[in-house]
Amino acid sequence: MTCVTCGKDLLPDEIGATKKLVNRGATEFYCLDCLSKRFDVPRQRLEQKIEEWRSMGCLLFEQK
Ligand SMILES: [Zn+2]
Numbered sequence: 001m002t003c004v005t006c007g008k009d010l011l012p013d014e015i016g017a018t019k020k021l022v023n024r025g026a027t028e029f030y031c032l033d034c035l036s037k038r039f040d041v042p043r044q045r046l047e048q049k050i051e052e053w054r055s056m057g058c059l060l061f062e063q064k
């Protein structure tokens with residue numbers, strides 16, 4: 001799975017973040033840098049949100 005904008009290989013967390021931010025049925029995925037540009041949110045903020053979602057037990061994110 002690669003980012004539809006820049007072609008970078010995606011991490012599972014980036015796929016999960018796309019599903020959260022776009023919708024669960026998303027078929028095109030973005031890396032954090034492209035999500036950050038698309039939604040005009042700082043990348044660091046997205047990383048915080050991923051940790052929040054993970055800590056809430058969201059199954060879109062691998063539990064550490
Ligand atoms: Zn990208």
